[in-house]
Amino acid sequence: MKIATRTPGDPEPMPDTQAFWDAAKDGKFLVRRCTACGKAHWYPRDICPLCHSTQTVWEQGSGQGSIYAFSVMRKADPPFVMAYVTLAEGPTMMTNIVECESDDLAIGQAVELVFVPSKNDWPVPCFRPVAP
Amino acid sequence: MTRTAHAYIAGAYELPERYYPDKTLAQLQGEAALGALADAGLGIEDVDGFFCGPDAPGTGPLSIADYLNLNLRHFDTTNTSGSSYTVHVAHAAQAIAAGKCNVALITLAGRPRAEGRAKGALARTDNPHQPDFQWEQPYGLAVLNVYAMAARRHMYEYGTTAEQLAWVKVAASHHAQHNPHALLRELVTVEEVVNSPLVCDPLHRLDCCVVTDGGGALIVTRPEIAKSLKRPLVRLIGSAATTQGQNGGYMDITTSGAVRTGPAALAEAEVAIGDIKYASVYDSFTITVLMQLEDLGFCAKGQGGAFVADGGLISGVGKLAVNTDGGGLCNNHPSNRGGMTKVIEAVRQLRGEAHPAVQVPGCDLALVNAIGGQLAVRHAPATLILEREA
Numbered sequence: 285m286k287i288a289t290r291t292p293g294d295p296e297p298m299p300d301t302q303a304f305w306d307a308a309k310d311g312k313f314l315v316r317r318c319t320a321c322g323k324a325h326w327y328p329r330d331i332c333p334l335c336h337s338t339q340t341v342w343e344q345g346s347g348q349g350s351i352y353a354f355s356v357m358r359k360a361d362p363p364f365v366m367a368y369v370t371l372a373e374g375p376t377m378m379t380n381i382v383e384c385e386s387d388d389l390a391i392g393q394a395v396e397l398v399f400v401p402s403k404n405d406w407p408v409p410c411f412r413p414v415a416p
Numbered sequence: 417m418t419r420t421a422h423a424y425i426a427g428a429y430e431l432p433e434r435y436y437p438d439k440t441l442a443q444l445q446g447e448a449a450l451g452a453l454a455d456a457g458l459g460i461e462d463v464d465g466f467f468c469g470p471d472a473p474g475t476g477p478l479s480i481a482d483y484l485n486l487n488l489r490h491f492d493t494t495n496t497s498g499s500s501y502t503v504h505v506a507h508a509a510q511a512i513a514a515g516k517c518n519v520a521l522i523t524l525a526g527r528p529r530a531e532g533r534a535k536g537a538l539a540r541t542d543n544p545h546q547p548d549f550q551w552e553q554p555y556g557l558a559v560l561n562v563y564a565m566a567a568r569r570h571m572y573e574y575g576t577t578a579e580q581l582a583w584v585k586v587a588a589s590h591h592a593q594h595n596p597h598a599l600l601r602e603l604v605t606v607e608e609v610v611n612s613p614l615v616c617d618p619l620h621r622l623d624c625c626v627v628t629d630g631g632g633a634l635i636v637t638r639p640e641i642a643k644s645l646k647r648p649l650v651r652l653i654g655s656a657a658t659t660q661g662q663n664g665g666y667m668d669i670t671t672s673g674a675v676r677t678g679p680a681a682l683a684e685a686e687v688a689i690g691d692i693k694y695a696s697v698y699d700s701f702t703i704t705v706l707m708q709l710e711d712l713g714f715c716a717k718g719q720g721g722a723f724v725a726d727g728g729l730i731s732g733v734g735k736l737a738v739n740t741d742g743g744g745l746c747n748n749h750p751s752n753r754g755g756m757t758k759v760i761e762a763v764r765q766l767r768g769e770a771h772p773a774v775q776v777p778g779c780d781l782a783l784v785n786a787i788g789g790q791l792a793v794r795h796a797p798a799t800l801i802l803e804r805e806a
Contacts, residue, residue, distance in 0.1 A: 292554035296544040326665030327551035333664035353572075353669060353792070355564030356617035357556065366561040366616075368669070368792075375665025378793075380555050386617070391572045408554045 285356065285386045290364040292380065292400055292408035300330050303342060308407040313397050315345035315373050326375035347397030348372040349411060356386045369395055369411050383412040421651035423509035423520075424642035425802065427456025427635030428763040430756075434599045434748060436629040437530045441473050442483045444525035444631055449484060452633035457645045458519060463635075465490040465517030467504035471526045471631070471751045480523070490517035496796035498698060499657070499788030500524075501634070501755040503798045506655035508636035518638055525631030526751020552793070559700070559752075559790060560624065564616040566792040567703035570670045571618060573718065576706065578618060580721035582609035584702035585622050585745050587729035592742025594771040599626045600746040609702075623702040625744035625754070632756045634763075648767040654685030654801035661794040669792040671711055674785055677799040678712035685801035687781060689713040692801075694765040694782040695736055696758035699743040705729075708785050709736075712799070731774040740765065740774035755786035759800065766804040780804040 297305040307314045316328035320337030332340050354367040365381040381389060382400060394414040399407035429451030436444060445468070453460055466488050472480045476493040492507050494500055501524050508520035542549055570576045586606055592598035604622060612622040642649055660673035682689060689712065697712075699705045706720035714736060715723040722728075723735065731737035741747045741761040744754045762782040764770040770779075782802045789795035 290556065293556070295550040295554050297550065298545075298547075301550060323664075326662075327548060329547065334666075353565040353569040355561045355568055355619070356614070357558070357561045357564075358613075358617065359560065359615045360556060364556055366555060366557070366565060368565060371665075376662075376667065377665060378552050378555055378557065391569065402554060406554075410555075 285363060287365055287382065287384050287386050288362040289382045289400060290360070290362060290380060292402045292410070294402045294404045295406050295408060301328060304328060305406055308399060308409065311399065313345040313347050313409055314342045315371065316340050317343050324371070324373040324375055326371070326377040346372045349395055351381065351389065351391050351393045351395055352376045353391060354381060354389055365389065367411070380410045381412065382410045389413070421639065421653050422513035423636050424639060424649055424651045425505065425634055425759070425763050426637045426642045426645055426647060427452040427458065428632070428760045429455050430632040430748065430760050431525065431630040432597050434597070434628040434630055435529050436527045441525060441527060442480060444527065445472055445480050445523045446484055448523050448525050448631045448633035449521055452521070452635045456635040456647060458635060460484065461487070462519045463521045464488055465508060465511055465520035467492045467508055467520060467522040469493065469500040469524060469753065470495050471524055471753060496788035496798070498700070498753045499755045499786035499796050499798040500753065502759060502784060502786040502800055503657050505634065505636060505652060505759060505800055506657065506798065509652050509655065512636065512638050518641060520636040522634040522636065523631065524633070524750060524753055524756040526753070527629040528627055528751055529629045557793070560616045560619065562790045562792040563701045563703060564619045566669045566707065567618050567701070570703060570707065573670055574721065576721040578610045578620070579606050580725050581623055581702040581706060582606040583724045583726065584699065584705045584729065585609050587724070587727065587734070588699065588739055588743045588745035590730045591740045591774050592746035594773040595742050595747055598742040598747040599628055619701060619703070625700050625749045626746065627752055628748050628750050630748055630750040632750070632760050634756070634759060649805035650763050650766045651803050651805055652800060653803045654681040655799065656680035656684065657796060657798040659794065659796045670707065671717070672707050672787060672791055673795060673797040674708045674711035674787070674799065677797050678785065681799035681801050687801060691781050692783045693779045694740070694762065694776045695738050696762045696782070696784045697738050698754050698758060698785060698787040699739055699745045700754065700787065702745070704787055704791060705738065707791065708787065712783065712785055731776060737774065737776045740770050755788070755798070758784050758786055762802055766802055
């Protein structure tokens with residue numbers, strides 16, 4: 285099934301994530317990394333969920349990843365692809381796969397970031413298959 | 417056996433209907449409560465502990481406690497979605513052991529069908545101040561599409577098939593045909609499940625539970641009181657609960673927290689998984705059952721498909737009788753919260769009061785496991801081990 289691009293919901297930025305959404309408006313995808321344990325995590329927090337250090341920082345993400353899991357929400361209008369994508373930086377994030385043929389998707393497939401505007405024009409990080 | 421139990425389930429009652437257009441939420445909560453008390457042989461004046469979830473309208477226990485004019489010295493409104501009522505049984509036993517109450521009433525009632533909310537595919541409308549909200553809500557997260565991801569990943573890692581998942585629904589329908597109150601009483605076949613419409617690949621319509629009006633209630637009480645009543649003695653001998661989320665983005669969505677609560681509850685009960693004669697296992701979707709059976713230890717991880725196939729869960733036929741009331745897949749899933757009915761059917765089995773066609777002979781040990789929330793996102797599994805006292 286050809287997947288039409290669904291308009292994502294508005295993300296409602298919070299004080300600790302405003303920088304992420306502001307960067308997204310500049311076309312940049314940020315990832316939060318802990319400088320104490322060295323690991324990137326998702327979703328981004330001030331307190332590292334892995335070692336609980338508060339020494340966490342934003343960094344530019346690669347926007348590269350692979351599909352960890354996905355489902356094809358046929359019950360929605362238009363149908364969309366719900367997914368978990370494992371980022372090249374390590375953690376897995378919830379997202380939508382867009383610009384795709386759902387029958388061609390597979391776990392492990394390489395995907396790349398594409399920002400899709402929400403109703404109120406926040407760029408929401410989604411992913412599309414990497415062209416072969 | 418010589419182990420001591422602090423609490424017994426003395427009363428259990430399930431509201432008979434699956435659609436309640438003409439009754440209020442408060443009426444349904446009240447009728448469930450009176451039904452469980454009558455079943456136990458106790459009066460509402462005996463209740464001194466009250467446990468409810470957010471399905472009880474009002475602030476915590478306040479409005480329903482006032483509506484029923486309860487005289488309380490203990491209450492608890494733990495909300496872990498569908499597993500709340502399973503957690504409440506454990507919390508009631510803890511409160512009884514601590515001397516905080518003698519007769520605990522646990523209620524659930526809802527009318528999502530009458531209110532037009534019986535749609536599992538609706539996107540969540542959670543609180544934007546949940547730290548996860550802005551990272552999930554934009555993507556159209558619904559219960560259905562995240563459970564479907566768990567199913568997909570389980571298929572990928574373990575070779576689980578749509579036909580194997582379908583067997584979970586087939587077993588539920590075999591049981592539901594004997595339950596006059598079940599919403600869906602028609603027998604279904606594996607072919608009918610896998611040929612039903614894909615609602616969210618890889619899940620078909622018949623992989624999904626029903627959503628119903630109705631509810632139920634339980635009475636948990638101390639040993640002296642339970643033994644003074646005329647009902648068969650069903651006691652709680654083990655319990656465990658946990659929460660599981662995304663571990664900072666390093667998660668395995670094919671394993672539920674039941675991998676911890678199952679062994680912990682069994683250890684507390686001092687019994688082995690192989691001793692369990694009957695299991696009530698949360699069945700929001702077919703994949704939910706399959707994963708829990710693995711995680712609880714009924715079979716090895718990845719072997720759930722083979723375990724459930726070929727009637728593996730059908731009472732009298734398979735390896736383990738599961739959800740002999742027809743479960744959430746066919747019978748009842750009041751207010752999208754299945755933990756209550758899971759306990760009620762386990763009590764029926766232990767009392768020998770399940771339908772004769774599904775009753776497990778000599779059923780003296782049962783396991784209940786509920787999953788609250790969403791397996792692939794964040795959830796709160798709760799396990800109970802219940803025993804029939806001779």
